[in-house]
Amino acid sequence: MSIFINDDLCTGCGSCSDACPFVGIEIIDNKAVITESCNFCGVCLDVCPVDAILIERKEYEVEKLDLSEFKGVWVIAEHYKNIIHPVVFQLLGKGGDLAKELEVNLTLVILGADFDDNLKELSRYGPDEILYIKSPVLKHFYSDLYAQALTELIHKNKPEIILIGATPTGRDFAPRIAKRLNAGLTADCTGLEIDQTTRNLLQTRPTFGGTLMATIRTPNSRPQMATVRPGIFVSQLESENEAKIKKIDFKFKEKDLVTKIVKVIEREKSSVNLEDAEIIVAGGRGVGSKQNFKIIEELAEVLGAELGGSRVTVELGWLDQNRQIGQTGKTVSPKLYIACGISGAIQHLVGIQSAEIIVAINKDRTAPIFNVAHYGIVGDLEEIVPLLIEALKKEIS
Numbered sequence: 515m516s517i518f519i520n521d522d523l524c525t526g527c528g529s530c531s532d533a534c535p536f537v538g539i540e541i542i543d544n545k546a547v548i549t550e551s552c553n554f555c556g557v558c559l560d561v562c563p564v565d566a567i568l569i570e571r572k573e574y575e576v577e578k579l580d581l582s583e584f585k586g587v588w589v590i591a592e593h594y595k596n597i598i599h600p601v602v603f604q605l606l607g608k609g610g611d612l613a614k615e616l617e618v619n620l621t622l623v624i625l626g627a628d629f630d631d632n633l634k635e636l637s638r639y640g641p642d643e644i645l646y647i648k649s650p651v652l653k654h655f656y657s658d659l660y661a662q663a664l665t666e667l668i669h670k671n672k673p674e675i676i677l678i679g680a681t682p683t684g685r686d687f688a689p690r691i692a693k694r695l696n697a698g699l700t701a702d703c704t705g706l707e708i709d710q711t712t713r714n715l716l717q718t719r720p721t722f723g724g725t726l727m728a729t730i731r732t733p734n735s736r737p738q739m740a741t742v743r744p745g746i747f748v749s750q751l752e753s754e755n756e757a758k759i760k761k762i763d764f765k766f767k768e769k770d771l772v773t774k775i776v777k778v779i780e781r782e783k784s785s786v787n788l789e790d791a792e793i794i795v796a797g798g799r800g801v802g803s804k805q806n807f808k809i810i811e812e813l814a815e816v817l818g819a820e821l822g823g824s825r826v827t828v829e830l831g832w833l834d835q836n837r838q839i840g841q842t843g844k845t846v847s848p849k850l851y852i853a854c855g856i857s858g859a860i861q862h863l864v865g866i867q868s869a870e871i872i873v874a875i876n877k878d879r880t881a882p883i884f885n886v887a888h889y890g891i892v893g894d895l896e897e898i899v900p901l902l903i904e905a906l907k908k909e910i911s
């Protein structure tokens with residue numbers, strides 16, 4: 515894309531620089547000059563009274579695809595040392611529902627070096643087929659190789675939907691594949707549905723800083739790719755299912771490997787495990803101070819729960835960042851979530867939407883948290899939480 519100023523026409527009136535929201539155009543020596551901040555938004559074109567500005571956009575050619583050639587739902591597995599990431603089982607659960615609705619197969623795709631013995635076990639999570647891409651070099655995760663092998667496989671097999679975990683690994687290789695395939699990719703989906711009339715995948719995700727939920731479709735390209743954070747969907751366990759296993763020995767060339775793993779340094783395991791916690795007690799700004807968090811911690815302790823909080827509590831230094839729940843924190847799916855002094859901003863709610871039971875304690879009866887809470891207590895948490903602790907202690911003893 516290029517932008518030009520016709521100096522013969524430009525009068526240096528300044529309408530363009532006044533209108534530009536990015537300081538992308540300045541008036542120098544009575545003529546408009548484009549700066550590095552220009553992002554080609556085109557506002558200057560609209561306001562220029564003498565049509566002195568021109569943007570040349572290259573026509574983006576979209577390859578016309580026969581969408582009916584694309585069939586099936588794929589889940590791409592992520593694993594470390596042959597241990598499958600829990601998000602994969604959750605995606606198989608949701609992928610199974612989508613596949614049923616579309617009356618197509620659900621396929622689990624695994625890239626690895628020595629996964630042969632674990633494949634049967636994975637059948638229990640419901641895939642109709644397991645595609646195992648095997649190569650000694652796939653012992654480790656290499657983004658380039660994942661992108662290369664999967665792109666080739668997708669070209670050949672033409673799945674219509676591909677689900678990938680929104681983990682650091684998934685976020686690394688998913689866009690590379692989407693770019694190579696010219697396919698649409700929606701990151702961090704919190705909802706996936708099928709539009710029955712068009713068979714399009716409706717991909718819902720928070721947008722504009724989480725203030726809106728957008729539902730995105732990619733009606734002209736295939737496959738439809740989506741990443742989903744851990745904890746959004748639930749896995750469907752213990753299926754009697756026996757998947758058809760197809761092994762593909764994949765031959766990479768030396769030149770394919772543009773990076774090399776020299777050493778793997780294990781990160782110290784965090785003792786915080788919010789994603790798997792069955793009970794979470796979380797505090798928000800309403801807790802009042804770091805000191806006051808002691809009562810929230812005590813309630814968590816009595817219940818054998820993990821401690822969490824809203825982003826505000828992290829920003830105020832009351833809690834560690836790894837305890838933040840929400841859009842920019844962890845996504846959790848406990849059986850019981852107790853929110854103390856949390857207002858229920860959308861960015862917080864997207865992180866707890868899979869919680870089975872939500873209990874909210876808030877002194878403001880109009881707080882949005884009460885719209886999603888199954889049980890609400892209106893009152894001062896400084897009075898209510900100690901009463902709860904006392905009652906629970908009595909119950910336990």
Ligand SMILES: Cc1cc2nc3c(=O)[nH]c(=O)nc-3n(C[C@H](O)[C@H](O)[C@H](O)COP(=O)(O)OP(=O)(O)OC[C@H]3O[C@@H](n4cnc5c(N)ncnc54)[C@H](O)[C@@H]3O)c2cc1C
Pocket residue numbers: 723724797798799800801823824825826827838839840841842843844854855856857858859860861862865875876877878881893894895896
């Ligand atoms: C891009 C972006 C990403 C974000 N990501 C996240 C995220 O991941 N997680 C997140 O949590 N937020 C996130 N936020 C911030 C979010 O918008 C809210 O600002 C935040 O969740 C509010 O936190 P809070 O509920 O603790 O505080 P507040 O909104 O200030 O609410 C405090 C609540 O406590 C109640 N209260 C006060 N005193 C008492 C008392 N004594 N007893 C009982 N109740 C009391 C009040 O009535 C109020 O409802 C994000 C924002 C943006 C823009």
